[in-house]
Amino acid sequence: MSAPGSNLVQKAPTVGHRAARVPPLVQPLNPCELEIDLFCKGMRIDPSCTLECDARFISRTRAGLGSGLELVIPGSIKDVWVNVPVEEDFAQQSCYELLRDQGEYWVRDVRLNHRYAVRIPSEPSWYTRLTSRGTPMHKVGVLQGTYLGIYIANSCGFWYHSPAVNCKFCASGLNVGVNEMARKDVDDVVEVASAAKEESGATFVHFNSGYQTDRDLDEAEPYVRAVKSRVGTLVGLQLIPTLDFWKYDRLIDLGADHFSFCYEFHNPEYFARFLPGKEKLVGQKTFFRALEYTTKKLGKGSCSGEIIAGVEPLGDTLRAIDYITDIGAFPTVCIFRPTIGADMEQWPSPRYEDMLVVFRYLYEACRRNNIPIDVTPNIEVSLIVQPGDTRYLAPHTVSSSVYHAEMALARWLARPYFAWKMRPKKARSTGHGKRDMGRTEDHA
């Protein structure tokens, strides 16, 4: 059904109970529904587009989700950022095409000739600059939505086992050396983070790493220290978890604001089958314990459990959302993308109807558990459907209205706190230093 915020160029049908009974295909989609459908179906690019002048440099980094074209779907509740698959085979057969008409960009659904107005975020000027060491800045980090994503380590150890035990959906082992630097220099990272903050208004730097033989958190420490002390942004970490919880304490002391844990599949059989490295060398329970520990330390809504929807049975995905929200974390749900070169490249992309069920459920779970959504300033993630995006899927009920009002108040009240958090500052000195994690040189 269409909800408030639809940016359709044609007249949008009346929203209400009657509209809800109309089959979804003849209805224009609201921004979140369109986002979900674009993730599922991808998009073709019409020759009328002049993306070389208008769009960001496309670069697949990390697990491969960022290989698409970034676009923004304007809406009345919020603008929705989406990294639309354009490279994969399924995208070549999509009903959606991006076209340019009179200087504006539109996504056209060729089934019904609906046209949706969209915006193409321009490339940051710093993408083409070099760091002081001569490294192209886009090879250090890229914007994924409005935040800076940096893959800090030398690929993922799962790819280098014999036999390889890489996650079957992942392409990270295929990228390094091809599209990005093998290892990121701390000073390069500081320069790129500074440029992203000053010139692109980025408020959040997200460090991600593959398996580093249980030294994952240790490897991240110099980067967290440097960005917090020399740049001053919110910092998130997405690393293979450990049961050495003191390492999380240490990173929190250094200023880490967020941890996310990609356990991907809630069903243990799917976890074992598709994530052989995580199954063999880490274990699903380690993800759960680390998520529970960090959420307790940093507070409700600070950490996330990251899962993939569209591979395991729908019921398992809904159970994952329940588990994550019940412990006070927020769910980061990726719609499965059969990325080029990955072992699961031949798998089908998920059905839109199934994903709609998932994200409506996600909204309800966040509301039921009063998980803060869209409270942090200017963090729009293009690779996933953010919990905040699902406000477009909310039923028109009193409880939804109350939840939205609470979140708006929290957003307002949290401004001074985040302003303080985003000032460069030295790490707190605590007792965790005696169990130092290796290099602790302070660049401040």
Added chain:
Amino acid sequence: MGNGIWEERRTTPNPNALPKAVPVSRIPSPKFPPMIDNLHEPGIPPKVQEEAGANAVVDAVAVALAASPDPFAIELNCAGLEVVAQTPLSNGLPNRARMKVFSPKPGYTRVFFFKKSLVPYSRDRYSYGGLDLRTSTVNAQEVAAWLAFLTSGFHPVKRPEKLRRAFPYEIPE
């Protein structure tokens, strides 16, 4: 669930494979490999001959191209020898499979399998892995397997036996 494709890593017998391993130095260099579709384009024959003359593995690839029943094209303005598969895929989509054979330094040859981005202005390359060779001889059957992998559009069951999927080297353009 699943089609099980990713689980398979078998070596498919290749009907196009050359009979047995031959030292590269004994393979005569082809003058005009017939299965290179764009051989008539200016600059392609000298490009093939120049690369084959400088690198014995490239020479073996050129021989295999000549013997292959499948069509290929050669990229002109690039480092090393870049071969592009021309056989359409069964799903009706164009075959985007490419192979670059280059030498990063004397005595080393790298064979890199990839697809180029479909976005006109993007220079992204999508890796399907590669081979790091430290010898000037190459098994002719191996080369035939590389070409079969290309022709299949990088189908998982056609992966060359020694393919390293994680191939963390800088690849020249």
